[in-house]
Amino acid sequence: MVNKKQKEAVRKKPGERSEGEWYRIVVRPKKQFKTFRYHDIGEKGGDVMRLAGRRSSGSWDTQVWLINKKSAHIQDEELIPDTEDAKKVIEVLGSVPTHVKGDIFEAKDRPDVPERQKPTQSQQSAYMHNIRLAQKTRKKAA
Structure with missing residues (x-):
């Protein structure tokens, strides 16, 4: 049984309140994947992480790029990299990250070249x- 307070208290999604340590660049919808795994990019405990998702078919792909707030900043609704690792990630993306809300950005992944x-x-x-x-x-x- 759900009471009135439970209906009103909706959980905030990661990055919506701008209180975390990471900027999220969403590349693909979460609905495409069933399990997820984080990968450090570069050195261990570095400033860039990749959230990979596994599809029901078994294939893995990037769902979100995470960039530490120490490695980038927001200026005029744009994500500006401050380190080389963050710059590489943003350059590899298929489009410029656009600000959605809070710490969340959206971008297209790098283009897939047909065989x-x-x-x-x-x-x-x-x-x-x-x-x-x-x-x-x-x-x-x-």
């Missing part, structure tokens, strides 16, 4: 660069 369009131009140039480096190393050793 038929691979290798991309950047993948080809990286491949050729690595081959040239290996050839130079062999010439020096010989």
